[in-house]
């Protein structure tokens with residue numbers, strides 16, 4: 001491999017992945033628009049035309065923003081790499097700090113800070129224009145700033161020591177550094193999973209034990225029927241930020257909790273809550289969570305090995321417009337350009353996730369009732385203004401959940 005050849009490969013991959021993103025988004029826009037005038041027959045009993053059209057318009061607004069954002073990200077990546085941005089920051093860190101660890105840390109942190117600042121307008125527009133226009137946003141500007149500050153402090157407290165450790169291992173551990181870094185990364189991720197429910201999530205939301213005694217009794221009956229033990233049932237004040245509803249599990253082993261958004265409890269009947277909970281239990285019972293985590297760890301081991309091969313290749317740096325060959329630079333270049341090369345893997349990851357959704361639905365149908373899960377899902381689609389008519393190719397590519405029509409008809413056939 002030579003530098004010019006790698007530069008050409010990178011530019012081609014960037015061009016193709018960006019074009020593919022825009023083309024898929026365009027397909028989604030026109031498909032949703034074509035089906036805007038009529039609620040699909042399968043849903044006409046439960047969904048009003050007004051709600052269907054709101055979903056279409058909301059989807060259009062979000063898809064258009066994603067197109068701008070795809071273009072912006074491609075431009076930013078070019079500016080950082082071949083445009084010389086990374087080299088400029090690297091030169092600055094080299095004259096500002098003396099130790100190589102501090103220089104590496106300064107380079108990576110400055111890129112992270114710059115990227116986050118440049119992405120603020122997209123976040124603001126999404127929250128305060130799109131989400132607000134469709135009645136979902138409950139966030140005030142004050143809460144937004146507070147969230148951002150907390151996120152930054154938390155990121156610094158957890159991320160800086162991790163990053164420093166990784167850079168140190170990369171420099172000191174010789175050819176097998178990637179094994180050490182992987183071990184540290186895996187331990188760190190597991191630690192986060194353990195501390196998330198009790199230490200991190202409460203920084204952003206209030207969690208109160210589920211107080212509705214009759215609902216609690218129902219849920220506990222369902223849990224014991226499914227052979228499941230949880231540390232507690234909690235209601236989260238999701239309505240603090242948004243009217244979107246959800247239910248989820250967090251934690252592992254002894255720290256396992258079930259969390260319902262207050263918005264979900266307010267909206268669904270007890271039968272429907274049971275069915276939604278059974279779906280979530282299905283993810284645990286079918287070991288989806290463990291499988292996902294194991295897959296992520298395996299893939300990250302592969303990526304780190306690949307980085308270990310690339311970081312000594314001059315063409316890797318030169319092909320991306322950089323002359324400084326340091327470990328921090330290698331780490332940055334690798335993880336900034338990886339999405340460009342791995343974009344075509346997205347449909348496989350989505351298909352894997354949809355397979356799990358079908359399995360969890362089947363479990364819920366078996367433990368509770370398919371009909372209740374179906375009506376709950378339609379309510380959730382409607383409340384989240386999720387389109388019932390996505391473009392098939394778009395959803396094959398991106399959707400972690402099966403399209404409404406496919407999912408409901410599968411439930412009805414169970």
Ligand SMILES: [Zn+2]
Pocket residue numbers: 279280283356357360
């Ligand atoms: Zn699910």
